Amino acid sequence: MFKNLINGDWVEAPGVTRNINPSDTRDLIGEYAKADAAQTKDAIAAAQAAFPAWSLSTPQQRFDILDAVGSEILARRNELGDLLAREEGKTLPEAIGEVARAGNIFKFFAGEALRPGGEVLPSVRPGVGVEITREPVGVVGIITPWNFPIAIPAWKIAPALAYGNCVVFKPAELVPGSAWALADILSRSGLPKGVFNLVMGPGSQVGATLLDDARIAAITFTGSVGTGKRVAAACVGRMAKFQLEMGGKNPMVVLDDADLGVAVNCAVQSGFFSTGQRCTASSRVIVTEGIHDRFVAAVVEKLRSLKVDDARKTGTDLGPVVDASQLAQNLKYVEIARGEGATLAYGGDALEHNADGQPGFYMRPALFTDTTAGMRINGEEVFGPVVSVLRAKNYDEALHLANDTPFGLAAGIATTSLKYATHFKRHSQAGMVMVNLPTAGVDYHVPFGGRKGSSYGPREQGRYAAEFYTTVKTAYTQA
Ligand code: ADP
Numbered sequence: 001m002f003k004n005l006i007n008g009d010w011v012e013a014p015g016v017t018r019n020i021n022p023s024d025t026r027d028l029i030g031e032y033a034k035a036d037a038a039q040t041k042d043a044i045a046a047a048q049a050a051f052p053a054w055s056l057s058t059p060q061q062r063f064d065i066l067d068a069v070g071s072e073i074l075a076r077r078n079e080l081g082d083l084l085a086r087e088e089g090k091t092l093p094e095a096i097g098e099v100a101r102a103g104n105i106f107k108f109f110a111g112e113a114l115r116p117g118g119e120v121l122p123s124v125r126p127g128v129g130v131e132i133t134r135e136p137v138g139v140v141g142i143i144t145p146w147n148f149p150i151a152i153p154a155w156k157i158a159p160a161l162a163y164g165n166c167v168v169f170k171p172a173e174l175v176p177g178s179a180w181a182l183a184d185i186l187s188r189s190g191l192p193k194g195v196f197n198l199v200m201g202p203g204s205q206v207g208a209t210l211l212d213d214a215r216i217a218a219i220t221f222t223g224s225v226g227t228g229k230r231v232a233a234a235c236v237g238r239m240a241k242f243q244l245e246m247g248g249k250n251p252m253v254v255l256d257d258a259d260l261g262v263a264v265n266c267a268v269q270s271g272f273f274s275t276g277q278r279c280t281a282s283s284r285v286i287v288t289e290g291i292h293d294r295f296v297a298a299v300v301e302k303l304r305s306l307k308v309d310d311a312r313k314t315g316t317d318l319g320p321v322v323d324a325s326q327l328a329q330n331l332k333y334v335e336i337a338r339g340e341g342a343t344l345a346y347g348g349d350a351l352e353h354n355a356d357g358q359p360g361f362y363m364r365p366a367l368f369t370d371t372t373a374g375m376r377i378n379g380e381e382v383f384g385p386v387v388s389v390l391r392a393k394n395y396d397e398a399l400h401l402a403n404d405t406p407f408g409l410a411a412g413i414a415t416t417s418l419k420y421a422t423h424f425k426r427h428s429q430a431g432m433v434m435v436n437l438p439t440a441g442v443d444y445h446v447p448f449g450g451r452k453g454s455s456y457g458p459r460e461q462g463r464y465a466a467e468f469y470t471t472v473k474t475a476y477t478q479a
Helices: 037-055 059-075 077-088 092-113 151-162 176-187 203-212 225-237 260-276 289-305 324-339 395-403 418-427 462-469
Strands: 004-006 009-011 015-020 028-034 119-122 128-136 139-143 166-170 196-198 218-222 241-245 250-254 282-288 343-346 350-353 359-363 366-371 386-392 410-414 432-435 470-478
Touching: 004 037, 004 176, 015 176, 028 077, 028 176, 037 128, 037 139, 037 166, 037 196, 037 203, 059 077, 059 092, 059 151, 059 176, 077 092, 077 176, 092 151, 092 462, 139 151, 139 203, 151 166, 151 176, 151 218, 151 462, 166 203, 176 196, 203 225, 218 225, 218 462, 225 241, 250 260, 250 395, 260 282, 260 289, 260 386, 260 410, 282 289, 282 395, 289 343, 289 366, 289 386, 324 343, 324 359, 324 366, 324 386, 386 395, 395 418, 410 418, 418 432, 462 470
Parallel strands: 139 166, 139 218, 166 196, 218 241, 250 282, 250 410, 282 386, 366 386, 410 432
Antiparallel strands: 004 009, 004 196, 015 028, 119 128, 128 470, 343 366, 350 359
16 A cells, blocks of 8 residues: 655555546556545644744755755656556646656746745834745645646645745545655655655545644645635634635637637647646637638547547547546536537547547547537536537627636637737736637746636745745844
């Protein structure tokens, strides 16, 4: 059994989680520890005990550790990518890219540990000086989803440690393999014991314990809207700091003047790649009338050419859906959209096996046309390879439809018009806006996050991560 890491020791847990390959459900990747509330509390106690010393560690110490972690991740990107593709189901190139991103994130935050900054200001009073500095928050609880098994943990763990916090990390139950591998690297990095703890186990036990424990100063969460609301309620109840990244129903606008090849690539990349299981996926494509029919025909042609197969096989474009319940949810939405009168232009059916007869959670990507704003398929996040096309009369209507959602994570536009591109960047109500680029696939050194119902609290990644992982101190000195 792969064990949990608590206070520098690998410890058995009361239960076991079986990690299954969604590309071949006969393939058991491993058995992983399944903690309960008591074990979670042990981890919190260890992190709390480690905090006073770690919060005063030197920037050099933190740089060296995070840089070494980043180097090991990058050096092992193929092997870790293979594990990631095997447990999550994204294709091998996507998985290796995700691992590289995680390595680069550790390197970026290694550098940030050396650049904490601060401000020195004159007071409004004579003879008084003012200093503004940032200090770590304390013990941070990190709760992550299954769709980015190493990148999301990396973009939360690396800044937490870089700014001097201690960590209790609870990964998603579906992808413990990548989380364990990352914890293994961290356990050999020279971190003092208790600074980083891995507690694999269910959200209802491990997650809920983190939310309610007064020793956890801050919670960073990525996952569903429903769980995000629980995190918010629990944290407000005890005045803990929190940060949420949740759902999206991201629009991709395609205007008449778009380059058709660029538009098709943006829509197919961001709608279907990684099996549509990205919070930045564009699941609504809003197309103006002059290009609509040509665009739909080209997307259908492209979808026909995509190979749905084992995530680790060369030539696979789309891997399987992550598990049976996600597949059932995707198929449910295909039925809902049909029932609402949408036209299924392509796909939408489950494939029980791949070409080699491996049983897995395979699904042909689904494209719906003739959809309207009021349909559930355009209001609710599916989190699968299911995309709907909305027809718009002109740019103004397309912009209105793009913003007509309770979410606001990412938004894209395909256009050759500087005027419309500029207007869209300013008037999109999303936290991240892409022009002639897919909405999914973002840089690792700049802020990530959304508006409205997608996100809550300070941005993640880049220098902006400091806002969440530190607290500001204003010190006055009379000379
Ligand atoms: P997803 O649909 O991505 O699985 P969830 O919100 O269910 O979204 O899961 C995201 C993370 O939140 C996972 O690590 C999960 O175990 C955790 N989680 C689920 N329920 C709770 C809860 N009640 N309290 C804290 N964490 C939870």
